[in-house]
Amino acid sequence: MKISWITLRVKNLEASKKFYGELLGMEQSRAFETPDGRQFAFFTDGNGMELELIGGGPCKVKEKGLANPQVSFGFQTDAYESILETAKKAGLNVNGPTVLGGHLECFFVEDPDGFSVQVMKA
Incomplete structure (x- = not known):
């Protein structure tokens, strides 16, 4: 068994697409809109997830910074330094870098809806 996807309901789909696509380097694999106005965009990590x-439609999203603080997910990447530099230059809320467990170099960055995204050095 493997995790196939994670779903995030977002306030601003275009800002989220820019964050996950341009900053984190994920590739948009597909997108569509439903008759009730909900917009869907899928991004792949290149490893099947x-x-x-x-975004849009009838779902309600809390204001930025109020996303569930117990939800976090991480990416391991060879572009670690580039992503860290770009996130800082963009003025995003970055926590770290730090080393966890004596060997895992990482930092955390908030996405446009306040979700905590951990970026780990490959």
């Missing part, structure tokens, strides 16, 4: 972003 997808991130599903849902």
Whole structure:
């Protein structure tokens, strides 16, 4: 068994697409809109897992910074330094870098909806 996708309901789909696509380097694999106005965008990590972003329509999203603080997910990447530098230059809320467990170099960055995203050095 493996995790196939994670779904995030987002307030601003375009801002989230930019964050996950341009900053983190994920590739948008597909997108569509439903008759009730919900917009879906799927991003892949290149390893078979997808991130599903849902914006618009009847779903309600809390204000930025109020996303569930118990939800966090991480990416391991060879582009670690580049992503860290770009996130800082963009003025995003970055925590770290730090070393966890004596060997795992990482930092945390908030996405446009306040979700905590851990970026780990490959």
